[in-house]
Amino acid sequence: MDFLAILTNALRGALGPEAAIYALAAVGLNVHFGYTGLLNFGQVGFMLVGAYGTAISVLSFELPLGVGVLVGIACAVVLALILGIPTLRLRGDYLAIATIAAAEVLRYLYRSEWAEPLTGGVFGLKQFADGFFELNPFTGALDLGPFDFSARALWLMVVAWSAALLAAGFVGLLVHSPWGRVLRSVREDELAARSLGKNVFAYKMQSLVLGGVFGAIAGSLLAVNSQSLNPDSFMPIITFYLWTIMILGGASRVMGPILGSVVFWFLLTFLDSFLRQAIGAGLIPSSVLAPSDIGAVRFAAVGLGLMLLMIFRPAGLIGNQKELRLDVR
Amino acid sequence: MSGEHETSGEEVLHEREELAQAEHAIAESSPSVGAVRAAEALADVEPVPGVAKLDPILVADNVSRHFGGVRAVEVDHLEVQRGTITALIGPNGAGKSTFFNLVTGFDQPDSGSWSFDGTDITGTSAYRIARLGMVRTFQLTKALMRLTTLENVMLGATAQRGERMLVAPLRMVWKRQERDIEQRSDELLERFRLSHMRDEYAGTMSGGQRKLLEMARALMVNPSMVMLDEPMAGVNPALTQSLLGHIQALRDEGMTIVLVEHDMDVIMSISDWIVCFAEGKVIAEGRPSDIRTNRAVIDAYLGARRALPDRADTPKPVTEDET
Amino acid sequence: MTPRLLAVLTALFLGVFLGPAAAAVASGHPAGMHGGPTLSSVAQDSEESLQGTLRGPDREAVSGVTVTVTQDGAEVGSTTTGDDGRWTVPVPGPGAYTVTLDTSGLPEGVAPRTVGGDVLDEVVVRPGASQGVIFQLGEGEPDDGTGGGGSFDWGRAAQLLVEGIKFGAIIAITAVGLSLVFGTTKLINFAHGEFVTIGAVAAFFLSTSPGNLPLVLAAVLAMVVAAVVSGGFEVAMWRPLRNRGTGLIQMFIVAIGLALLLRHVVLIVFGSRRRQYDEYTLQQAWDLGLFRITPRDLTITLLSFAIMLAVALMLQRTQIGKAMRAVNDNSDLARASGIDVERVILVVWILGGALAGLGGVFFGLTQAVYPEMGFALLLLMFAAVILGGLGSAYGAMIGALVIGVVSQMSTLWFPASLQYMWALLAMIIVLLVRPQGILGRRERVG
Structure with a gap:
């Protein structure tokens, strides 16, 4: 068994573009759950509309990729509004089921033959992110002993991690403002917030939109990362990954999702590599x-x-x- | 009505009379400014249900609410005099809390209209009603557990610039206002003797402290009327006195207080006006002395004590924060 | 579900911002580039394939028919069905493939049951999986779904209604447990779908090798297995968590973790293939005038209704049923009035688990046994439970029937691949109009 190889793999997983993308989506989820207490189990739906908004803009309407990402964000805003208007007035557990169902509805819709002219149905879409890789300032691969990242991966990593950190920083600014105080009060008890003259519904909606936008950007990056898109890449399990990442790092902590994603992908790739090696070596x-x-x-x-x-x-x-011990609900 | 019922009614009447005299003596000894003002305002008001007041701040008409087939509230007409402490009493399930929920916008009635300070607020959402100056507290205290005591109180301030999402990241826009709010909050915490808890999570407070916190928070909204849903429930006797003092002080400052309370001693000692509910209807209103001798009130209480509580009509003991 | 709403939804999500011109996707994707799930770095070195057994309307094997597998228009492989109707086409990796049946090779009077039924274009192969593919063949010329010249096909509608009621009845008996558990503990048990899978899989192992028991007996034992698993987690995990004062949201997330764990343990043990039970698979359908139904499906439907009736009677008449309703209404009050709440909750878990397990066997009989079956059903169960009103067992049953009928009847007008979508949309729309569900109660504030 080559433990060095396992470790390198795991580290690569922890720092790779996927970890950054999941961190970004989890930052969005943290706005929803960590700060507002919204049980959003459909974050993958925001990623899906973001990814497809981007890809369709480029492929079908020949827009530049950057505009495509903006379209993806706009799709997420619309989704948040459509989803939020009926569900944000409901009790939290209803919201959980409604969001997971909505994400599945979207997946069924995007893969259906109706949508095929635009979404490519089950065949998905490909080659829409050339514009992104043309901008790559890195010319060669980075070689750091056991580590090596291709120029392509390096470019993605820089962009994705910057996006994730910027998003976390922005959330940090927001939640430490009076706006964030209202958000947290909604999480604690929305009736109390309402009794103090706060328009709870509007705050929840703002939260849903903000977190959804982060999800959409993450979705766009995911699409760019693989240059291919398929509705079945957006299964509910992605949302569960994001929840694990958020909770692992620490919900309602600004850097929680970032740390969570790094650790999560480290452990996941470690397990993967380890099992592969162990089976290969006949240990299992x-x-x-x-x-x-x-x-x-x-x-x-x-x-x-x-x-x-x-x-x-x-x-x-x-x-x-200490905060958690107070959670009597 | 049976003879037995008559006798026990008679006994209760007598008991109450004695109590009243004792309490009256205490009240007479130190009538506060607000109490005197309230007594004057209500001096010529007939103690009959639905009677008009000189200067009503809250007026409700034909408000009704049914749960399933059960009538929870059916109020033909009710006015609350400005600057008084008005208590809503009545047996469990009489509709006091539901009425509270209806007028503060936390529940939607089947019919009816009501106005606050001359503005029609029928069907207005709860947060708008609060901004208009009618703020409520809850039967089960809603301290925001994972916010500090200070944050809890600061939250109450209205028209905060930094509460708008687009402005929130720009600290310089709201920094000054935030400092003012913090100062006002500290003053309130001082007044309610909660300063030592300032930076602790509200979740670490005792039940009584939470009641105080809730009141302080409500005052941050700068209300002209405060609606207190069972402010004394679960509060130890030592704190009860201080809470009562705060409530009376607020009235003396000119605020209108409406409260739901079960403790008769408390009600009789601090209320300027009492409204009695039974089976959703207002069956009596008047000064404490009127209510004490009111036949309908006593029947309602005795009747309620005899009959087994109707489950559907009884508020659930544990109401989660569902909408 | 009006076409208008549909149009709105489609437009909104598929690019309303980009103007009405729905240009075709730029063609000319480099073929052969694999387009499977790219999120996870799954094993590429394993042997994925597509396989199936081609059977005619009377379930007899159909041999000598060509099956072609393509991806993005490029042929991946092709084969001819054997004497037993079996065929296998290895594929290069996980992903979505199109499987086409050469209808010219079909015997006289045999045709796909629906128009386009000879092309299955959304067959997803998971990593390491041998994905089963079923071509549904019927008698005569294919039915184009609208009954020929645009007039409504009442025969097909009746058939689908019956199918919907059957499907709904199966959802109902599985959803009862979900609803009762929610009612008594306020936990949304995300792992409930796994009890369905566990029941189905247990019956599979018991009825085939190594068990080789008759399926009826295996089904009863499978109920026991699912009940033991369900009750076991209550005793070993949920009860201690409740006693510790764990929050509901926390427990909900624990349930999600449990669901993931159980589903993938089943996946490791059972494999990802869709499999059939040995018994009752080949049955001649009875023609009952308006519709056709196999004795198996009729039995399943009637049994499901009998179980629903039994559950209702139990809730109304028996001591334990009344206790369940009392705990459901107000567990503190129930405890105060001397009801052993913990025992009631345990019984609810055991009962719910057993019914879910039986539902799994039924679902496996009518469709197939596979590890994701529980999750597929779970969302429909949620839809049923919410439709009927969270916590109301009767509501769950009614909701389940609505969901079953909606999902089946939708195929009258819409593609079958979207049938679950309509069920979920129905739930979201009900939430909009009547958040408390059909039989739910509006709750009080403060």
């Missing part, structure tokens, strides 16, 4: 675990991790344990 007999089962093991591990986190350390890595 293939009768017990075939290489094709590794994907399932990793999903199971995420599930178990989410459970254990929520039971034993719901405040996550940098969450405020």
Whole structure:
């Protein structure tokens, strides 16, 4: 077993573009849940409309990629409005089910034959992000001993991590303002906030839109990252990943989602590499675990991790344990 | 009506009479400015349900609300005199809290209209009503647990520039106002003797402290009328006195207080006017002395004590924050 | 579900900002570039394939028919069905493929049941999976879904209504547990779908090798298995968590974690293939005039209704049922009046688990057994429970029937791939109009 290789892989996973993209989407989720208490289980839906908004703009309407990203953001705003108007007046648990259902409805819709002229249906879309890679200032690969990142990956990493950090910083500014105070009061008790003259619905909507926009940008980056797009890449499990990331880092902490994503992807890639090596080296007999089962093991591990986190350390890595003890609801 | 009922009614009447005299003596000894003012304003008002007041701040007409087939509230006409402490009393499930919820915009009635300070606020949403100056508290205290005591109070301030999303990231726009709000909050915390809890999470407070906090928070809105839903429930006797003092002081400053309360001693000692609900209707109103001897009130209480509580009509003991 | 609403939704999400011109997607994607899930760096070295067994209307194997697999218009592979009707086409990796049946090779009088039924263009192959593909063949010329010349096809409508009621009844018996658990503990049990899967999979292993039990017996044992798992988690996890004062949101997220864990453990044990039970798979449908139904499906439907009736009777008449309703109404009051709330909750979990397990066997019989079946059903169960009003067991049953009928009947007008979408949309629309559900109560504030 090559532990160095496993570690390098894991580190690469922790720093790679995917970790950054998930961090960005989780920052959005943190606005929803961490600061406003909205149980959004449809964050992947925002990523989907963001990604498709971008790709369709480029492919079907020949707009520049940058404009495409703006279109993706606009789609997320519309989705937030459509979703929010009926559901934000509902009790939290209804919202959870309505959002997960809405994300699934979107996925069914985008992959349907009706939408095929625009979305490519089940075949998806490809090659729409050339504009992004043409701007790549990096000319060669980065080689740091065991690490090496291609120029392409490097460019994506820089952009995605910048986006995630900027988003987190912006959220930090916002939540430490009177606006953030109202948001947190809505999370604690929306009736109390209303009794003090706060338009709770408007704040929830603003929160839903803001977090959704971060989700949409993450979706666009995801599409750019792989240069291909398929509705079935936007399964509900992505949302569960994001929840795990947010809680792992620490909900209602500005840097929680960033830290959470790094650690999450480190652990996930570590497990992946480790199992692959262990099966390859015969340490785990293939009768017990075939290489094709590794994907399932990793999903199971995420599930178990989410459970254990929520039971034993719901405040996550940098969450405020004291704050959590007050959670009597 | 049975003979037995008559006798016990008679007994209660007698008991109440005695109590009243004792209380009257206490009240006489130190009538505050507000109490005198309120007594004058209400001096010529007939103690009958739906009677008109000299200067009503809240007027409700034909307000009704049904849960399923059960009548929760059916108020033909009710006025609340400005600058008084008005208590709503009545047996459990009489519709006091529901009436509260209706007029403050937290529940929608089946019919009816009401106005506050001359403005028709029928169907106005709760947050707008609060901004107009009618602020309420809740039966189960709603301290914002994971906000500090100071943040809880500061939240109450209205027209905060920094509460607008687009302005929020620009600190310089709201910094000055924030400082003023903080100063006002500190004064209120001082007044309610909560300064030592200033930077603690509100979730760490005792039940009584939370009641005080809720009141301080409500005052930050600068209301002209405060509606208190059972302000004494779950508060230890030592704090009760101080809470009562605060309520009376607010009235003396010219604020109108409406409260729902079960403790008869409290009500009789601080109210200027009492409205009695039973089965959703206003069955009596008047000064404490009128209510004490009111036949309908006593029947309502005794009747309620005899009959088993109707489950559908009883408020749920634990009401989550659902809308 | 008006076409107008649909148009609005489609327009909004597919580029209303970009003007009405719905230009065709730029063609000429480099073919052969694989377009599968790109989110996870899944194993590429495993052997994915598409496979199936081609059967005619009487479930007899159809041999010698060509099946072609394409991706993005490029042919991936092609094969001919064997004597047993079986066919397999290996594919280069996970992703979405189009599978086409050469109808010219079909025997006389056999045709796809629906127009376009010879092309399945959304077949997704998961990493390492051998994805089953079913071509639904019927007698005679294909039905074009609108009954020929535009007139409404009442026969097909009746058939779909029956299918919908059957499907709804299965959802109903699985949703009862979800609703009762929510009512008594206020927990939205996201892992409820996994009890369905566990039931179905347990019955599969018990009825095929190594168990080889008759399916009826296996189904009963599967109910026991699902009940034990369900009750076991209550005793080992949920009860301690409740006693610790864990928040509802926290428990909800724990349930999501549990769902992920259980589903993928099942996936490792069972594999990702869709499989059928050995028994009751080949049945001649009875022609009952308006519609056709196999004895199996009729039995399942009637049994499901009998179970619903039994649950209703239990809730109304028996001691434990009344206790359940009392805890549902107000658990503090129930506790104060001497009801052993913990015991009631345990019974609810066990009952809910058993019914979910049985629902899983039914679902496996009418469709197929596969690890994602529980999750597919879960969203429909949620839709049913919300439609009927959270916490109302009767509401859940009614909601389930509505969901079943809506999802089946939608195929009269819309593509079958969207049938679940309509069910979920129905739920969202009900939330808009009547947030408390059909039988739910409006709740008080403050």
